[in-house]
Amino acid sequence: MRHLMNPLDMTTEELDRLFDLANDMEQNMPKYAHLCEGKKLATCFYEPSTRTRLSFESAMLNLGGSVIGFSDAGSSSASKGESVSDTIRVISCFADICAMRHPKEGAPMVAASKSTIPVINAGDGGHQHPTQTLTDLLTIRSLKGRLGNFTVGLCGDLKFGRTVHSLIEALVRYEGINFIFISPPELKVPDYITEHLNELQIPYKEVIKLEDCMPDLDLLYMTRVQRERFFNEEDYVRLKDFYILNKQKLSTAKEDMLILHPLPRVNEISVEVDDDPRAAYFKQVQYGVYVRMALIATLLELV
Numbered sequence: 001m002r003h004l005m006n007p008l009d010m011t012t013e014e015l016d017r018l019f020d021l022a023n024d025m026e027q028n029m030p031k032y033a034h035l036c037e038g039k040k041l042a043t044c045f046y047e048p049s050t051r052t053r054l055s056f057e058s059a060m061l062n063l064g065g066s067v068i069g070f071s072d073a074g075s076s077s078a079s080k081g082e083s084v085s086d087t088i089r090v091i092s093c094f095a096d097i098c099a100m101r102h103p104k105e106g107a108p109m110v111a112a113s114k115s116t117i118p119v120i121n122a123g124d125g126g127h128q129h130p131t132q133t134l135t136d137l138l139t140i141r142s143l144k145g146r147l148g149n150f151t152v153g154l155c156g157d158l159k160f161g162r163t164v165h166s167l168i169e170a171l172v173r174y175e176g177i178n179f180i181f182i183s184p185p186e187l188k189v190p191d192y193i194t195e196h197l198n199e200l201q202i203p204y205k206e207v208i209k210l211e212d213c214m215p216d217l218d219l220l221y222m223t224r225v226q227r228e229r230f231f232n233e234e235d236y237v238r239l240k241d242f243y244i245l246n247k248q249k250l251s252t253a254k255e256d257m258l259i260l261h262p263l264p265r266v267n268e269i270s271v272e273v274d275d276d277p278r279a280a281y282f283k284q285v286q287y288g289v290y291v292r293m294a295l296i297a298t299l300l301e302l303v
């Protein structure tokens with residue numbers, strides 16, 4: 001039985017197969033409409049979510065399966081003191097597969113170790129968010145036709161942003177990737193990541209101003225400042241509007257640069273950018289459903 005804790009749990013060949021399947025699901029929805037009939041997905045969300053949880057649920061419903069779950073720790077037995085290990089043993093009796101989001105780093109991994117059904121990490125604290133990374137990679141591959149040879153700018157909260165951590169880890173396996181990390185000094189990418197890049201000899205630069213590197217970028221991944229992971233509100237208020245991408249800042253960007261964002265957006269992308277043909281963040285949401293369909297079908301060994 002397989003779980004998905006980290007984007008690296010799948011080889012690049014397995015990812016290619018997953019993305020081919022996701023693209024086929026996109027083109028031929030009706031072919032897959034009964035694939036998960038009789039199967040249940042449990043969404044166990046101990047932290048707020050709109051996209052990830054509903055995207056999992058929508059994916060399972062598209063496959064003809066059904067969904068159970070909770071969207072708030074307060075409405076689950078966690079509020080009575082139940083451990084994640086016990087909860088997953090119980091959920092294993094009710095469902096065939098589980099997507100779990102938890103504020104504590106490693107909680108879905110603890111669950112996986114006790115589970116008799118596949119567990120998918122739907123975000124654990126500031127650590128990893130592998131299905132967002134699958135979404136990001138599928139979006140890039142579908143819109144650009146490849147996953148290598150890009151200068152990738154990641155901008156915003158690179159310290160607490162789990163989507164950033166997962167995406168960097170996943171991208172280093174492709175050729176010709178060159179990173180530009182754009183953040184205020186307080187929100188720099190963690191040392192363990194830059195140390196890993198040094199070991200792999202993957203080129204990267206750390207800059208503060210987005211404008212300085214805009215013309216070089218093939219992909220620009222914007223992120224929200226992760227308010228819930230700050231220790232004090234004052235720091236959050238000081239940093240929250242550090243970057244606001246607008247039309248004027250985009251004027252020096254490449255014609256075919258992709259603008260990505262895992263969403264939710266707060267102020268970091270001005271709404272005037274939404275109509276720009278380079279803005280791909282709402283398309284990204286749609287790809288998130290296809291890739292989760294492909295992932296559920298793969299982990300349930302139905303394809």
Ligand code: NCD
Nearest residue numbers: 051052123163224262263264
């Ligand atoms: C992200 C997350 O939860 O980490 N959202 C998502 O799942 N698409 C990003 C964020 O909350 O900023």
